[in-house]
Amino acid sequence: MSCDFIALAQPGVQKLSPYVPGKPVDELARELNMDPASIVKLASNENPLGPSPKALAAIRAELDELTRYPDGNGFALKTLLAERCGVTTAQVTLGNGSNDILELVARAYLAPGLNAVFSAHAFAVYPIATQAVGAQAKVVPAVNFGHDLPAMLAAIDANTRVVFIANPNNPTGTWFGKQALGDFLAAVPESVLVVLDEAYIEYADGDELPDGLDYLAAHPNLLVSRTFSKAYGLASLRVGYGLSRPDVADVLNRVRQPFNVNSFALAAACAAFDDTEYLARSREINTAGMLQLQEGCRELGLSWIPSKANFLAIDFGRDTAAINQGLLREGVIVRPVAGYGMPNHLRVSIGLPAENARFLEALRKVLNA
Numbered sequence: 001m002s003c004d005f006i007a008l009a010q011p012g013v014q015k016l017s018p019y020v021p022g023k024p025v026d027e028l029a030r031e032l033n034m035d036p037a038s039i040v041k042l043a044s045n046e047n048p049l050g051p052s053p054k055a056l057a058a059i060r061a062e063l064d065e066l067t068r069y070p071d072g073n074g075f076a077l078k079t080l081l082a083e084r085c086g087v088t089t090a091q092v093t094l095g096n097g098s099n100d101i102l103e104l105v106a107r108a109y110l111a112p113g114l115n116a117v118f119s120a121h122a123f124a125v126y127p128i129a130t131q132a133v134g135a136q137a138k139v140v141p142a143v144n145f146g147h148d149l150p151a152m153l154a155a156i157d158a159n160t161r162v163v164f165i166a167n168p169n170n171p172t173g174t175w176f177g178k179q180a181l182g183d184f185l186a187a188v189p190e191s192v193l194v195v196l197d198e199a200y201i202e203y204a205d206g207d208e209l210p211d212g213l214d215y216l217a218a219h220p221n222l223l224v225s226r227t228f229s230k231a232y233g234l235a236s237l238r239v240g241y242g243l244s245r246p247d248v249a250d251v252l253n254r255v256r257q258p259f260n261v262n263s264f265a266l267a268a269a270c271a272a273f274d275d276t277e278y279l280a281r282s283r284e285i286n287t288a289g290m291l292q293l294q295e296g297c298r299e300l301g302l303s304w305i306p307s308k309a310n311f312l313a314i315d316f317g318r319d320t321a322a323i324n325q326g327l328l329r330e331g332v333i334v335r336p337v338a339g340y341g342m343p344n345h346l347r348v349s350i351g352l353p354a355e356n357a358r359f360l361e362a363l364r365k366v367l368n369a
Contacts, residue, residue, distance in 0.1 A: 012112075012131035019124055023333050034331055040358045042349040043335040045170070045200075045311050047233035049285060049352075051268070052278040055234060058271035059264045070263035077266050080273055081241055085213050090246040093253060096260045098199050098227035098240030099125045102164070103132075104252045105195055105223065105242075109161045110135035117155045118164040119147045121172050121340050123197065126164045135161075145305050145313070145342075146174030149184045156192055163188065166197040167209060171337045171347045173307025178210040185219045193248065196224045199240075200309035202231035202279065203286055209308060213243065220245045228265075230310060231282045232272040237265035286310045289350035296360035300367065311349045313337065320346050326366035332359050 006014060022043030029036040074094040082089045095101040106129035110116055115136035118126040130137045138160070140152045147165055156163065165184075168175040181196075188194055196212040212224035227240035239261050242252065272278065293312050297304055305313040316323060324336050324346060335347040348359060 010134055012134045016128055016131050017339070019128060020339065022335050023328075025333070028328060028331070028333060032329065032331075039331045039333065040351065040355045041333040042351050042355060042359055043333045043347075044235070045230060045309070045349045046235050047230060047282055047310075048289075048350070048355060049233060049278070049282055051233045052272045052275040054271040054275045054278070055232075055268040058267040062263050062267050065263060068263070070259050070261065070266055072259050074261055074266055077239075077241075077261075077270050080270055081243075084273065085243055087213075087216065087243055088246065091216075091243055091249055093242040093244070093249045093256065094261045094266075095240040095242065095256075097229060097238040098197065098225045098242075099123075099129075100238075100260060101223075101225045101240055101242040101252070102126065102195065102197070103129045104255055105162055105193065106130055106133050106135070107255045108251045109193055114159050114161045115157070116162040116164060117152055117160055119152065119166075119169070121145050121169070121342060122147075122164065123166055123170050124339070130162075142172075142174075144174070145172040147176055149176060149180050153184060153187050156189065160189075160192050162193050162195060164195045164197060166199070167212075168200045168203075168307065168309040170199065170309065171311070171335065171340055171342070171345075172305050172313050173309045173311060174305060175209055175308045178207075181210045181212075181215065185215055185222060188221065190221050192221060194219070194222050196222060198224055199227045200230055201226065203283060203310050204308055205283070205287070216243060216245075223248060228269045228272060231279060231286075232269070233278070233282065234265065234268055234272055237262070237268055239265035239269045285352065286350050289353065289356050292353060292356045293348060293350065293360070296356070296363075300360075300364060305345070311335075311347050313342065313345045313347045315345055317344055319343050323363075323366055326369065327359075327362055330362035330365060332362045334359070 025036050025039045078089045078092045102125050110133045112134035115138050116130040117138045120142045127137045140155050223244040225242045229235040303315045337347050
């Protein structure tokens with residue numbers, strides 16, 4: 001009799017389902033015998049502009065050093081982040097994407113008998129990171145698909161060590177304001193680490209969303225997590241960062257894998273961070289694309305969850321499995337979110353104008369079939 005290795009895994013892992021990423025273009029092309037160039041992917045909240053030219057130049061400059069290990073301390077990127085974010089380099093933790101920061105927090109601060117609090121309809125990595133180390137996931141019901149911060153505060157108990165909050169949230173796009181965040185942080189026990197996930201913060205206009213960096217000095221139990229995967233267009237390179245008080249960063253660096261951010265990612269992130277024109281263009285494309293999708297949905301009689309990110313969760317009022325399959329047959333990839341407790345929604349990333357138009361055309365065809 002063969003050994004049951006699933007049964008041998010620790011209980012928290014047994015209960016997990018693997019993270020399901022957005023379907024790759026090449027996979028759909030193979031399945032339906034399509035030309036990959038004819039497929040539009042709006043499933044993974046990627047930047048439709050492609051990478052910054054400055055980032056590409058920085059990557060090319062690193063090619064001759066391919067045989068060398070990267071700078072394990074990420075000196076150049078940490079220095080740049082510290083200067084721009086108003087912190088010291090001792091407060092910066094670099095990650096293989098911002099989800100790596102979330103994993104580091106779980107490994108450092110969670111264990112069997114402890115728990116993490118987060119909202120329903122929140123990023124899938126929160127339960128994965130929590131349960132993988134044997135801790136309990138305390139999921140708080142959402143209000144209008146958004147974080148119920150007072151209820152999350154009430155869910156904290158003596159065994160809570162981490163609270164994950166996202167602003168804006170993925171996959172809903174919902175957000176909370178300055179007053180709500182300030183009140184929440186003021187009330188959270190100092191022994192609970194609050195992880196403020198700001199993966200989409202760069203898409204905010206002006207001061208419409210609170211900036212987590214403004215709260216760091218006053219709240220020693222706050223960690224702000226950000227990424228270069230979205231607005232900075234470096235999703236393939238996997239580079240993110242966390243900003244916290246130095247002793248929290250010190251703990252995270254004790255469990256961080258050596259060389260967790262590669263040389264190309266380090267160089268490209270520095271270059272992309274300096275490319276202010278690229279970031280401004282990314283925001284412009286996103287703002288226009290959001291309006292384009294909303295207007296298209298309005299014409300089709302569909303509603304959506306208001307979003308401050310680079311995607312829109314569209315409400316179809318019924319299970320979306322057949323609609324998603326119809327879109328795939330039309331060569332359009334979007335993201336089903338039934339696994340997030342939202343079977344009636346599809347999450348659609350903002351693309352270039354022609355990509356958004358292609359999606360709306362395909363959607364109209366599928367709904368009228």
